[in-house]
Amino acid sequence: xxxxxxxxxxxxxxxxPAVLVVAAALLCVPRLRWWVxxxxxxxxxVAGISAAAVFLLVGVAVVVPDGWLxxxxxxxxxxxxxxxxxxATAQPVPGELPQNPHxxxxxxxxxxxxxxxxxxxxxxxxxxxxxxxxxxxxGLLLARCTDRSGPSLRLVDADTMRPVVSRELPEDATCDxxxxxxxxxxxxxxxxxxxxxxVVGTRSAKDEPDLSTVSTTDLKPYVPFGDCLxxxxxxWTGTIWWASRKGLVxxxxxxTGQVRxxxxxxxxxxxxxTDESGAYVVTDAAxxxxxxxxxxxxxxxxxxxxxxxxxxxxxLLDGGVVAITDRADSRLGVLFVARGDGRHLCRxxxxxxxxxxxxxxxxxxxxxxxxxxxxxxxxxRSTLLGFTSSPGVARVDLVDDGCVVRWTSDAVSPSSxxxxxxxxxxxxxxxKRPSLTGVSAWHLTAIDLQSGRSMxxxxxxxxxxxxxxxxxxxxxxxxxxxxxxxxxxxxxxxRS
Numbered sequence: 001x002x003x004x005x006x007x008x009x010x011x012x013x014x015x016x017p018a019v020l021v022v023a024a025a026l027l028c029v030p031r032l033r034w035w036v037x038x039x040x041x042x043x044x045x046v047a048g049i050s051a052a053a054v055f056l057l058v059g060v061a062v063v064v065p066d067g068w069l070x071x072x073x074x075x076x077x078x079x080x081x082x083x084x085x086x087x088a089t090a091q092p093v094p095g096e097l098p099q100n101p102h103x104x105x106x107x108x109x110x111x112x113x114x115x116x117x118x119x120x121x122x123x124x125x126x127x128x129x130x131x132x133x134x135x136x137x138x139g140l141l142l143a144r145c146t147d148r149s150g151p152s153l154r155l156v157d158a159d160t161m162r163p164v165v166s167r168e169l170p171e172d173a174t175c176d177x178x179x180x181x182x183x184x185x186x187x188x189x190x191x192x193x194x195x196x197x198x199v200v201g202t203r204s205a206k207d208e209p210d211l212s213t214v215s216t217t218d219l220k221p222y223v224p225f226g227d228c229l230x231x232x233x234x235x236w237t238g239t240i241w242w243a244s245r246k247g248l249v250x251x252x253x254x255x256t257g258q259v260r261x262x263x264x265x266x267x268x269x270x271x272x273x274t275d276e277s278g279a280y281v282v283t284d285a286a287x288x289x290x291x292x293x294x295x296x297x298x299x300x301x302x303x304x305x306x307x308x309x310x311x312x313x314x315x316l317l318d319g320g321v322v323a324i325t326d327r328a329d330s331r332l333g334v335l336f337v338a339r340g341d342g343r344h345l346c347r348x349x350x351x352x353x354x355x356x357x358x359x360x361x362x363x364x365x366x367x368x369x370x371x372x373x374x375x376x377x378x379x380x381r382s383t384l385l386g387f388t389s390s391p392g393v394a395r396v397d398l399v400d401d402g403c404v405v406r407w408t409s410d411a412v413s414p415s416s417x418x419x420x421x422x423x424x425x426x427x428x429x430x431x432k433r434p435s436l437t438g439v440s441a442w443h444l445t446a447i448d449l450q451s452g453r454s455m456x457x458x459x460x461x462x463x464x465x466x467x468x469x470x471x472x473x474x475x476x477x478x479x480x481x482x483x484x485x486x487x488x489x490x491x492x493x494x495r496s
Contacts, residue, residue: 017075017385017438067162071122071488074463076439085456087115088446091425095318095366100274102234102254104134104182108363110475112421112428115446115456117495122461123161123488130154130484133474134182136202140164140209141476142188143484144180151178153188155202155209158476161489167211170194175228177245179271183234187214191229191242195219197252217252222261231281231313235274239292243268243281249288251296260296264288270313271361273322275339280314282324287314287337302342306335311358311374318367321345321398325358325371332356334369334396336403348403350394351375360417360470363427365449368397368406370418370427377414380467380486386435389414393429393447407452411445416483418447419473425449428473430483431457442466444473444481444492460490 090111097109130143141156143163150171154163169178172193180190188200197217204210223229223244231243238254247268250261266283273280278291278301287310289301307328314322320339325332331349338345350356350371357375373392376382382389393413395406416430431445445457460466465487474482480493 066125067123069124071124076462079439082459088455093422107475108420111423111479112475113494118458121491125488131471133482135476136186165209177230179232191232195223231272233274236276241279262298273314282310304342312362315362315364330354336398346403348396351392363418363420372413372417386438388432388434409452415470416468
């Protein structure tokens with residue numbers, strides 16, 4: 001009987017839940033069921049060894065520090081190919097991406113893997129999800145993480161994938177957002193859940209990894225209890241813009257730290273976008289353009305209403321255009337708006353009726369955007385046992401006579417959106433296709449920006465722990481792709 005259990009266990013690990021279904025069906029055969037019951041006896045010795053093995057594995061998982069073990073795979077390692085497609089050839093996107101002088105280099109300015117025998121490595125962080133990752137100029141990876149104990153910042157060695165410095169952030173049960181960004185000096189600016197804005201350095205005076213506070217701005221006098229900070233970004237003068245869930249929008253002066261605030265009177269749930277002279281804030285009812293007055297107080301330049309609500313923050317495009325998504329008449333759409341006066345330039349529907357929604361950022365691309373369909377995704381549980389969300393990744397461009405869908409891919413990106421690499425001409429998505437075998441296999445998929453064709457995909461893990469929940473693919477300067485799963489980090493890079 002022991003050998004039979006061992007064979008069944010191996011088949012389950014290799015082919016996933018389908019093996020258990022087949023085994024249960026076989027037990028419906030009376031003769032086979034009686035044969036199994038006659039031999040269903042486990043000695044005390046075998047039971048003791050099994051219990052000791054389980055106890056040892058649990059102990060190792062608890063004691064070993066974060067990053068020293070790979071993410072445990074779920075059953076189904078043999079249920080599908082580990083790599084599909086073929087390597088891509090870099091086709092750089094023409095033009096230069098304007099760079100905010102107070103922000104670290106944008107991820108879209110970095111190359112990603114081309115699919116040349118890609119190597120996948122993982123690091124287990126227990127049940128901690130690091131949804132936001134930013135490579136620093138010193139070779140470290142800044143991770144904004146969350147677990148049951150609350151949010152934290154971590155500096156991770158990009159080679160070993162092990163944390164070198166960690167710092168807990170304030171917790172507040174009424175808030176679940178920690179908007180942040182990495183500035184041009186490798187400092188992380190984060191809005192905490194207790195309504196403060198911290199500037200945290202990543203190097204000490206001795207040039208060692210560190211997460212010490214450089215400055216603190218207390219926004220509690222301006223943001224009342226029960227409200228939360230949901231957006232944070234610098235404009236090109238260094239002024240920090242912030243927004244609260246209940247519609248307060250404010251600035252923090254770069255030189256004095258002076259705070260000024262105005263009330264839009266509309267709920268805000270997305271990040272703000274900034275350009276050379278001001279900020280763009282999308283509320284549940286309208287898109288706003290604001291500038292800082294002489295004393296720093298935000299002043300409205302225009303307010304542009306739209307139908308439905310936006311599932312993505314505004315993104316800035318070439319030619320003085322800003323884009324958001326909306327959902328009108330049961331169709332997800334991309335709305336292009338003139339930055340100068342708030343005019344609606346055009347709106348383009350994407351995906352099918354009643355089968356399109358997004359909760360992830362748009363990926364800007366010159367005069368267009370790439371949008372991912374997240375319809376059908378509600379939580380990590382919605383991707384269990386081979387289930388997934390609705391398919392669709394689309395490119396929408398603004399042209400002279402309106403806007404047009406350049407292409408639509410059937411790739412399925414449940415919640416992570418898309419990250420564009422301009423040097424490679426590829427869009428990277430964390431994808432999961434439906435599976436009749438019940439195996440939840442996750443892949444990094446590279447999509448050609450010109451044609452929408454899926455060039456290649458590599459399996460990065462199986463099961464719930466390998467999935468993501470609104471994490472974003474981050475690209476490193478060395479052509480590496482990173483993503484924070486529900487239990488750690490995944491790194492994908494071409495074989496050197």
